[in-house]
Amino acid sequence: MWNIVGLIQCFDKSLLIFWRNRAVIGDGRGSISFATEPAYFVFFLILSSSILYSINLKNKYYFLISLFFSVILAKSFIGMSYLLIITTIVFLNKKNILKIISLVIGFSLIIYSFGYNIPQNIDYRILKLLREIIRNPFLLVIKDGSIRNRIIHIIFSIKGSLENLMLPNGFSHWGDYVSSSLIKYKNYFLLSQNEVVGVINEMSNNNINTMFGGMIYELGAIGLIFYYLIYKIYLNKKIWFIILILSLDGLNITNPYLGILLGINYFLYKNKIEV
Numbered sequence: 671m672w673n674i675v676g677l678i679q680c681f682d683k684s685l686l687i688f689w690r691n692r693a694v695i696g697d698g699r700g701s702i703s704f705a706t707e708p709a710y711f712v713f714f715l716i717l718s719s720s721i722l723y724s725i726n727l728k729n730k731y732y733f734l735i736s737l738f739f740s741v742i743l744a745k746s747f748i749g750m751s752y753l754l755i756i757t758t759i760v761f762l763n764k765k766n767i768l769k770i771i772s773l774v775i776g777f778s779l780i781i782y783s784f785g786y787n788i789p790q791n792i793d794y795r796i797l798k799l800l801r802e803i804i805r806n807p808f809l810l811v812i813k814d815g816s817i818r819n820r821i822i823h824i825i826f827s828i829k830g831s832l833e834n835l836m837l838p839n840g841f842s843h844w845g846d847y848v849s850s851s852l853i854k855y856k857n858y859f860l861l862s863q864n865e866v867v868g869v870i871n872e873m874s875n876n877n878i879n880t881m882f883g884g885m886i887y888e889l890g891a892i893g894l895i896f897y898y899l900i901y902k903i904y905l906n907k908k909i910w911f912i913i914l915i916l917s918l919d920g921l922n923i924t925n926p927y928l929g930i931l932l933g934i935n936y937f938l939y940k941n942k943i944e945v
Contacts, residue, residue: 672714676701676743700745710920712740712749716756717927720912723760724934727906733757748817752919756912818859819872820879820919826851827883836891844887845876881917900932903939 679701705711715736722729737757740750762770826848830839839847849870852859856866878884885893897914904910909931913921921928937943 672703672711672718673739673743676703676711676739679703680743701743703743708744708746709749711744712736712746712753713916713919713921714927715740715744716753716912716916717925717931720909721927721931721934724906724909724931724938730760733760748820748919752915756915759911760908819869822848822852822859822869822873823879823883824918827878827880827887831886831890831893834890836894838890838892839887841888842876844878845873848873880919881921881923882914883918884923885917900935903936906935909935 700708701711702708703711703714705714716733719729719732719736722732733753734757737750737753740746740753744750758770827844829851830844830847852861852866852870852873856863861869878887882893885896889896900913901907901910913928913931
């Protein structure tokens with residue numbers, strides 16, 4: 671159903687987007703399906719593939735199907751980057767490690783060559799980001815607001831937790847903390863004063879956009895205990911690693927597909943079922 675809606679939006683981006691909370695779909699971006707932005711559409715594909723993979727390891731090929739739909743429909747650079755890393759990890763084992771590494775290197779060289787030949791007049795955001803990351807990956811991280819904000823949430827949530835000796839910071843201090851930190855460290859992110867004000871306004875609602883950041887900053891050491899507990903119940907540690915990767919971005923603890931994934935793996939753990 672998600673892919674069907676995403677396919678419909680490829681032809682008409684004004685259809686089935688009434689739930690979006692901001693303008694994230696346009697001529698230069700991919701489909702959002704039932705998500706709020708293209709990257710989160712890819713996150714759904716990853717979580718649904720992970721659920722099927724938890725039930726049967728032979729279902730790992732659903733990650734390749736998800737990778738195909740992420741390229742064709744979502745066209746999210748961040749989402750595809752996560753999915754490519756996760757797919758590589760899922761297929762990686764001692765027997766095929768050299769083959770997988772060779773494929774990744776070969777794919778990277780193809781993308782590298784392709785990036786230099788992208789016409790300047792192409793308006794797709796993913797191709798613009800690909801062009802920039804090949805030419806100067808550091809500047810892309812700083813210049814692209816979406817990627818920069820994700821990094822800010824991760825860095826300052828960890829920094830704030832360590833400064834508080836891993837004690838809980840609570841749920842109402844993030845906005846003030848990140849605002850003061852951005853003013854202090856703006857030069858590291860090459861931010862002008864006006865840009866600092868803009869980023870602070872975006873982060874003034876006390877919402878940490880990463881599950882990992884929220885757990886670590888708001889709950890302190892208790893957040894680490896959560897990750898340890900789900901690590902213990904996971905017979906397949908690759909699934910735990912997938913959750914860790916997604917939690918560094920927009921995955922939320924209230925995501926229903928995450929709940930299904932945790933529930934299935936807890937059932938397998940409790941009943942000692944090997945898949």
